[in-house]
Amino acid sequence: MSARRRPATPASRRTFLGLLGSSALLAACAPSIGAGTAQEPARYREGEYTGPRQRLQFWNPFTGGDGPAMAAMVDAFNAAHPDIEVVMTSLVADDMYTKVMPAVGAGVGPDIAIMHLDQLATFAARNTLVPLDEVVEGLGVDGEDFVPAAWDNGVYRGARYGIPLDLFTMAQYWSTDALASAGTPGPVLDARGYTETVAALQSNGLAQPFWVPPSWQLFVTLLAQFGGRLYNPEGTVAEMGSEAGVQALSWMVEQIDRGVSPGGVTDPRTPFKNGTAALLADLPAAIPDLQLTAPDLEWRVAPFPQIGPQPGVFANSHNFVLTGQSQRDADAAHASQTFVDWVSRNSAPWIAGGNTPARASVRETEEFRSSPQAALATEGVFEVAAFLPQIPGSREIAGNSFQRAVGEAVLGGVDPAAALAFAQETAQAELDDVNELLG
Amino acid sequence: MTAVSSTELSRSRRDSKPRLRRSSPWTALAFLAPFLVIFTVFVIVPVASAVWASLHRWSLGLPGTPWVGGANYAELFAGSTVMSVEFWKGMKATGIFTALSAPLLITLPLGLAMLLHRRFPGRTFFRALYFAPYVLGVAVIGLLWRYLLDRQLGPVNQILGIDVAWTTTLPAGWVSLVVATLWWTIGFNSVIYLAALQDVPKELYEAATVDGAGPLRRFTAITVPGITRVLQFVVAITIIASANMYGQSALITQEQPGSDTRTAIGYIAETGIQGFDIGASSAMSMILAVTLMLLSGIVVLGFRKLGGNDR
Numbered sequence: 001m002s003a004r005r006r007p008a009t010p011a012s013r014r015t016f017l018g019l020l021g022s023s024a025l026l027a028a029c030a031p032s033i034g035a036g037t038a039q040e041p042a043r044y045r046e047g048e049y050t051g052p053r054q055r056l057q058f059w060n061p062f063t064g065g066d067g068p069a070m071a072a073m074v075d076a077f078n079a080a081h082p083d084i085e086v087v088m089t090s091l092v093a094d095d096m097y098t099k100v101m102p103a104v105g106a107g108v109g110p111d112i113a114i115m116h117l118d119q120l121a122t123f124a125a126r127n128t129l130v131p132l133d134e135v136v137e138g139l140g141v142d143g144e145d146f147v148p149a150a151w152d153n154g155v156y157r158g159a160r161y162g163i164p165l166d167l168f169t170m171a172q173y174w175s176t177d178a179l180a181s182a183g184t185p186g187p188v189l190d191a192r193g194y195t196e197t198v199a200a201l202q203s204n205g206l207a208q209p210f211w212v213p214p215s216w217q218l219f220v221t222l223l224a225q226f227g228g229r230l231y232n233p234e235g236t237v238a239e240m241g242s243e244a245g246v247q248a249l250s251w252m253v254e255q256i257d258r259g260v261s262p263g264g265v266t267d268p269r270t271p272f273k274n275g276t277a278a279l280l281a282d283l284p285a286a287i288p289d290l291q292l293t294a295p296d297l298e299w300r301v302a303p304f305p306q307i308g309p310q311p312g313v314f315a316n317s318h319n320f321v322l323t324g325q326s327q328r329d330a331d332a333a334h335a336s337q338t339f340v341d342w343v344s345r346n347s348a349p350w351i352a353g354g355n356t357p358a359r360a361s362v363r364e365t366e367e368f369r370s371s372p373q374a375a376l377a378t379e380g381v382f383e384v385a386a387f388l389p390q391i392p393g394s395r396e397i398a399g400n401s402f403q404r405a406v407g408e409a410v411l412g413g414v415d416p417a418a419a420l421a422f423a424q425e426t427a428q429a430e431l432d433d434v435n436e437l438l439g
Numbered sequence: 440m441t442a443v444s445s446t447e448l449s450r451s452r453r454d455s456k457p458r459l460r461r462s463s464p465w466t467a468l469a470f471l472a473p474f475l476v477i478f479t480v481f482v483i484v485p486v487a488s489a490v491w492a493s494l495h496r497w498s499l500g501l502p503g504t505p506w507v508g509g510a511n512y513a514e515l516f517a518g519s520t521v522m523s524v525e526f527w528k529g530m531k532a533t534g535i536f537t538a539l540s541a542p543l544l545i546t547l548p549l550g551l552a553m554l555l556h557r558r559f560p561g562r563t564f565f566r567a568l569y570f571a572p573y574v575l576g577v578a579v580i581g582l583l584w585r586y587l588l589d590r591q592l593g594p595v596n597q598i599l600g601i602d603v604a605w606t607t608t609l610p611a612g613w614v615s616l617v618v619a620t621l622w623w624t625i626g627f628n629s630v631i632y633l634a635a636l637q638d639v640p641k642e643l644y645e646a647a648t649v650d651g652a653g654p655l656r657r658f659t660a661i662t663v664p665g666i667t668r669v670l671q672f673v674v675a676i677t678i679i680a681s682a683n684m685y686g687q688s689a690l691i692t693q694e695q696p697g698s699d700t701r702t703a704i705g706y707i708a709e710t711g712i713q714g715f716d717i718g719a720s721s722a723m724s725m726i727l728a729v730t731l732m733l734l735s736g737i738v739v740l741g742f743r744k745l746g747g748n749d750r
Binding site for chain 1: 496499500501502520521712713714715716
C-alpha cells in the first residue's frame with residue numbers, strides 16, 4: 001500500500017504556526033448571540049411611508065382558525081400600500097417564541113410581530129423589542145380607544161412595548177338544547193346556579209355534564225374569584241399558594257371527585273361537541289372551532305360564571321410589537337410603523353378569529369355586535385379581567401410552577417395545597433433568579 | 440516493505456542533502472491540522488464553552504451572567520427543584536429507551552448480517568433493502584411512523600384489527616419508539632457486522648466443520664471471537680446513539696403521555712432553546728455526556744476482560 005512519492009519540503013515551525021494562526025482568525029469571525037445593548041425607543045415618523053419599496057417580515061402565532069382573518073388584513077394593507085410589501089408568517093406559538101430572539105439578532109427575523117401580552121417583558125428584557133412610547137404618542141394613540149386593562153398592561157419598566165389588537169377572556173359555553181330540556185336555560189351566573197344546572201343535567205340523564213381539564217386559565221380565573229393573585233404587582237413575590245389558590249384548585253378537583261367530570265380529561269371540547277357534556281370552560285378560540293367542526297350543535301357563549309365570592313376572569317391579549325430589526329434604517333422603521341398603525345385601525349376582519357377587538361371603535365361595528373363573542377365584551381368583564389403581569393421569563397416560570405401544579409392536581413391526584421406550595425416555592429426561586437440576572 | 444523502503448529512501452536522501460529531515464514533526468502536524476482545526480472549532484470550543492456556561496447562571500439575552508460555580512450541578516443533583524425532577528425523569532426515559540433498544544440493535548443486526556453473509560440469489564438486493572431506511576432523515580421516519588401508528592387512521596391498528604393508542608399511552612409508546620428506531624437503523628449495524636464477518640477467515644469454519652463443530656459451536660468459537668473488536672464498537676456506538684435519542688420521541692409520540700417519553704436531550708433542548716436557560720441546560724448536557732463516557736468506559740473494560748483474538 002505504500003505509494004512512493006518524492007517527499008515535499010518539510011513544513012517548518014513557522015509555516016505551521018502561520019496556518020494555525022489564520023484558522024484561529026477564521027474561528028474568531030463566528031457570530032454570537034449575546035446580551036445586546038438596550039434598544040433605543042422607536043422614533044415617530046410623520047405620515048404614511050412612501051419611497052423605495054420596503055419588504056417587511058411579519059410573524060404571528062395565528063396557526064388556527066384566526067390565521068385567515070389576519071391574512072386578509074395583511075392582503076388589504078398590501079393592496080392599499082404599493083410601496084410596502086408585508087410578508088406574513090404564522091408559526092405555532094411555542095416555535096415562534098423560540099425562534100424570534102435569535103432570528104431578530106441575526107437580522108432574519110420579523111420586523112413586526114404579534115405577541116401575547118404576557119410575553120412582552122420576556123422579549124423586552126432580552127432586547128428583542130423596541131419601546132413604542134414615541135410612536136404611539138406621535139400617532140395620537142393614547143389608550144382612549146382601548147380596553148384600559150389591556151392597554152395599561154403593555155408597559156414594562158416604564159416603557160410601552162405593545163399595542164393591543166384584541167383581548168380574550170375565559171368563557172362558558174353551553175349546549176342550549178341540553179340545558180333547555182333540563183329546565184335550566186343558560187347562562188350559569190354563579191356558584192348556586194352552577195350547582196343547580198349540574199344537578200338538573202345529571203337528573204336529566206347526563207351523568208358528567210362538565211368536563212374539567214387541567215386548564216391553568218380556568219385556575220387563574222378561579223384564583224381571582226377567590227381573591228388571590230399569582231404574583232405581587234411588582235413581580236417579585238409569588239403568591240399562588242395562598243388560601244385563595246388552594247380554594248380555586250380544590251374546586252377544580254372537586255368536580256372530578258364529585259363525578260361531575262371524569263378524571264384524566266385533556267380535551268374537553270370533543271365531549272361538548274358530541275353531546276357527552278353540556279358545559280364547557282374555554283377561551284374564545286373555541287368559537288371558530290365549534291362553528292367549523294360542530295355545525296349542528298346549538299350552543300351559546302357567555303362570561304365565565306362567578307364561582308367564588310368576587311368577580312374575576314383570566315384575560316390575555318394579542319399585541320403588535322416592533323423588533324430591533326425593524327429599526328435597521330429609517331425607511332424600514334417608517335414602513336413598520338405604517339403597517340402597525342393601519343392594521344390596528346382597520347382590524348374589523350379580526351372579529352372572525354373569535355376574539356374581542358381591543359379598540360372600542362371596532363367593537364361598535366355591527367359586525368362585532370352580531371358576533372358570538374360580543375357577549376364577552378362587557379364593561380363588567382373588562383373591569384375584572386385578570387391579566388398576567390409583565391415578568392421576564394413568565395412562561396417558563398408559569399410552566400414550572402402553577403401550570404404544573406394544576407396538571408398534577410387535576411390529572412395526577414396530587415393534593416392541591418401541596419402542589420401549590422411547591423409551585424409557589426419554585427416560582428419564587430425562579431423570580432429571584434430572573435430579578436438577579438436583570439440587575 | 441514500507442518500513443524498509445522508506446528507511447532506504449531517507450538514508451539516500453541524508454547522504455545527498457543531510458539538512459532536510461523528511462520526518463519533521465511539523466509535517467505530520469501540518470497534515471493533521473485541517474482536521475485539528477475542525478475538531479477544535481466544532482468539538483473542543485463548544486464543549487469548553489458549555490463547561491464554562493454551566494458554571495454561570497445564564498439566561499440568554501439577559502444582562503447578568505453571574506458565576507455560580509457548581510450551583511447548577513448541585514441543584515440538579517439535589518433533585519428538589521422542578522427542573523431537576525424533570526431532568527432526571529428525562530434521564531430515566533433515556534435509560535428506558537436505551538435498555539429496550541440497545542440489546543435489540545446489537546443482536547438482531549448480527550443475525551441479519553449472518554443471513555446476508557450467506558450466498559443466495561438476490562443477496563445484494565436484500566443488503567440494499569435492509570439498509571435503505573437508514574438513509575432517511577429522522578423527520579421522514581418520524582412522520583411516517585406517526586401516521587402508521589395513529590390510533591384511528593393508522594394502518595397498524597387496522598391491519599392487526601386492534602385498538603391500541605400507540606403514541607399516547609405506555610408501555611405502547613415505548614414499543615412504538617423502539618420498533619421504529621429498530622426499523623430505521625438496523626441496516627447500519629448490519630453493514631458493519633457484514634464487513635467484520637467477511638474478515639473472518641473461511642478456513643477456520645472449514646477446519647471446525649471437519650473437527651465436527653456444529654453451527655452453534657462455530658458461532659461461539661469462531662464468529663464471535665473473530666468480530667470482538669467490531670462488536671465492542673457496535674455496542675459502544677449503539678448505546679451512545681440510543682442515549683441521544685430525541686427526534687423519534689419529539690415526532691412520533693410527541694413526548695406523550697404527559698411528558699413521559701421526553702428524553703434527557705428533549706428536556707435539555709426545551710430548557711436551553713425554548714426556555715433560554717443556557718446555564719442549567721449546559722450543566723444537564725455535561726451530566727449526560729459524562730454518563731455516556733462512563734458507560735463507554737465500562738463497555739471497553741468489559742470487552743478487555745472478555746479478551747478476544749487481539750494481537
